[in-house]
Amino acid sequence: MCLKGENISFGYKRNNLILNDVSISLDRGKVLGLIGDSGSGKSTLCKILAGYENNYQGKVSIDGKEVLTKGYNPVQLVFQHPEKAVNPKWKMKDILNEGSNVSQDILDSFGIKKSWLNRWPNELSGGELQRFALARALGSETRYLIADEITTMLDAITQAQIWNMVLDIVKERNIGVLVVSHEKNLIKKLCHDVVYFKDINSVRHY
Amino acid sequence: MLDNAKIPGFIGKKILRLISLLLVVSFISFMLVQYSPIDPVRAYLGEMAVSAEHKEKLEEYWGVNTPPQEKFLNWAGSLLKGDFGVSLIYRVPVTDVIKERFTASLALMASSWLISGILGFVLGIAAGMHKGTLFDRAIKTYCYILTATPTFWLALILLMIFSVQLGWFPIGLSVPIGVTAENVTFFDRIEHLILPALTLSILGVAQIAMFTREKLIEVMSSDYVLFAKARGEKGLDLVLRHGIRNVALPAITLQFLSFSELFGGTVLVEQVFSYQGIGLATVAAGLKSDVPLLLGIVLISAVFVFVGNLIADIIYEFIDPRIKQQESTI
Amino acid sequence: MSTAVVNVNRSLFRGLNLRQKTLLIIGFTSLLLLAIVVSSLFIDGESLSTDFGSKNLAPSLEHPFGTDWMGRDMLTRTLEGLGLSIVIGAFASLISAVLTIILGLLSSAGKTADSLVSWLVDLALSIPHLLLIILISIGLGGGAQGVIIGVALTHWTSLTRVVRAEIKQLKTQEYIHISRNLGKSKWWIATKHILPHLIPQILLGTILLFPHAILHEASVTFLGFGLSPHEPAIGIILSESMRYLSAGYWWLAFFPGLSLLIVVLAFDLIGENLGKLMDPKNAHE
């Protein structure tokens, strides 16, 4: 039961690799932290694991099987800037239910108010939008969640609110989480295990 | 800034591109003219009366009965040897017509291109600096009106005012009538050049001025100008130090990209002022079905536009360091 | 720092805010254009009949635009010419919009298709626009239809470029990727995510094509291609006026050209203001 990326290399230009032979594995039910300097290729790795970027070398698999490109991807990625992750011409309720109908339970646990559903994205704050993005990503078929700096733009209280909710849901549904952040304290608090991502090349567990 | 390793590849790519472009353009234009209901024999003969035998010979020469593909290959084959055929209306080789006419037009296009470029840039900077003021609004309105002005109409108006009413300039022809080519003075040429060049310059100002204005406003609201202000820079110095530096390259690039419109404008202006340039030849070739000349002009104008784009590309790829900045932030 | 505040006060003072002003401009100019088209339709042949008793008259109350050498009222001729111009402009813009949509969809289908579209755009832009219209109209055997089709077939490039760039930009949006990861098909994404962004752009782009198409039609006609001399096109009127310039009949060229300018300007204004309504980012200017 695990999401694996093996020997992944990636670069926009041939002689300038962003990722060089990186391997990572994430078990279901586990929360794994990923720390690294800015520009070290963390976000790119996230995109590759979630199937956003296909032009890489190496292999991404779930339980040994390759991830299908069609249909609902059991690996869902949530980004740093929620306002970019929503279509500005859609109402919030359409955004929320794009993947599957999000249950009332999830809405309640994320503290999403009914009145927000009829608003446009630009009428909500970043913290509120991020709740929508997470609720949307945590559909019933989601097995792995990749959280790329999802609370970096938010204040500490909202950060705590969001992570406490996510951790509850993840635990209940046995979802594996990859937490990317440059904030060591946050990673320490959230994760069972941490991976340190050095410039390129090596990945170190500690 | 020059990245030397990139140059050979760049040049190679561009040459290939030009060749493939010319090939396709010549093929399509040839086929367009080929399948048009125009009869080249009749066009050639005009009102002349000839014997049936002579006509048959001509038909053979023009290949009326050969399949179009073959004709195209024949034509393209002679093109490669530098033979563009003989112009039907001027009865001289197409290359000669183009050489003479294009040189005349080049003087017209180059002068108006320069004037409109410089004037447009200055107006754009001035308007952008005083954004929102009456002065800015005046320039903006002026540019709006200019973009909506038919080129040939403006030419007509200028002709009416300066040639007909005031009599300052001759009414037509790029050289005086009845004077042999070697007796045409430099002054004569200039005199006939002024009004057409003026028309094109006035109209050419609009696009570059509007672009420069927008770009300057964009630059002036950028983070780096904000920071420069925070460091005490202001007024004209600020615009000179940061504004012009950042606006100039895109503006010059745009001006090089405008060769296509410049050519179109020349055609219209030459028609009004009877300026003996490539534009008049184009219209004559089109109206009188001078197929070899028309095709020659199409090809030469394609090269002309290509050169403009090429220079713009060079500026973009090799001179402007910002492009690399964008690449590095991906 | 206080300019914006002053602006607000001033427009309050005038009783109209920017939104109302913008709407008013759009309404007024549209009405003007509509009036021109309608009146050109209702002009009967009689007012255009020759009347040699009143030829070459300078502008007066009876003939605000003067009369020509056959005694025809220039205002009537101009109106009819403008009507024709607008109709041709509309036709060309519509064809261009349809072509743009087709090519836009094609370019979003895949990499090869996209390069094909980009190649087509480059090809069409490689010859000076005016020359391309002339070439196409000759290829179609000249005449009115040659010019109209020539104008219609050559104005899709700019809009296609815009749409293609927009599609490209949209496709890199995170919410599009997310949609794909949520299991949505390409078709679903194209219709639900991409199209709603493109439709306003295409509409606006189509309106902004009008002025170009009108000016090109008039230019090509002026040069003598296409429309026959008895058609009441602005290009024809102006090219005829050339013969009478040295006689001092300035009104033959002045008013028809000015009217054309105003029509073109009106379309620009409508497009500009609609754009402001849709994307108010720069409305502070």
Next chain:
Amino acid sequence: MENKTEINAKGKKGTEALLKVEDLSLSFIQYASGLRQTELKVICNLSIQANRGEILAVVGSSGSGKSLLAHAILGILPSNAKLDGKIEYDGQELTQKNKEDLRGKEIALVPQSVTYLDPLMKISNQVIGAVEEGKEGLMKKLQREIFQKYDLKPDVERMFPHELSGGMARRVLVSTAVMSSAKLIIADEPTPGLDEKTLNETLSYFKDMANKGCAVMLITHDIEAALKISDKIAVFYAGTVLEVANVKDFKNDGENLRHPYTRALWNALPQNKFQAIKGHQPMQDEVVDGCIFYERCSKKNELCSKGIPQFKKVNGGVVRCNNVS
């Protein structure tokens, strides 16, 4: 707010106020889709002061309008901004004219990223800035000295901004402020996404400046970074400052903190309890009558819903809360 000596425990550094901001409000007039006009209140009734030789951190969430405070002080707001309130520098009221005269000389800004440098200008020219004729030589020398001090190699002078690495960019940006010999340094999010080493290095530059007698205003969303070097911390919430606390108040469960929001913020940090309170920060277009924290406050009473509580001096800090004494 005249009592500095009792606020500042150190008391030795001659801590009179260099910058005083009183009751500052800032709003924008904007056009929304369809050109409907809206007024966006970004800052309301904000008061703070920055003292000589001290670092004042203004801490609040990203995108909450803190940067605009810096822009307001420098007089570089966009034209559709509406500013109310009073800003005083060295006892003198800052008008737009004053701001224009003082910025770059007395007041310097350290921006957040290289996008604040002209992409087409060489680094040395930018660090030196626009100087009067005849002074270039002197400034050049000064710039070389500063570069040496910040460990910037001579070839950096000829680079363009996009060629700088993250750490180099940081040092270049700081050196622009050092060049100016300004007395008030405003650093606007100077540490985004930095690794720990560069972060500490950058912070130490600001500490240096304060030690030399400058007043430093550090605008950041990173409380942890702020705590490392600041003397006082102003807590920014929904467009205003709710509390100005001393750094030493941030400890344990935050029992020394005065405002319930500050305490909640402290306890929400991952290194502390990681505990969240309910509710949301009000949106910028929401009109709040009483205390802006009313909805989320556990101690609220009727008084709190009527009017914004006034500043009170409590225990060496200031706070806007009715329930503290």
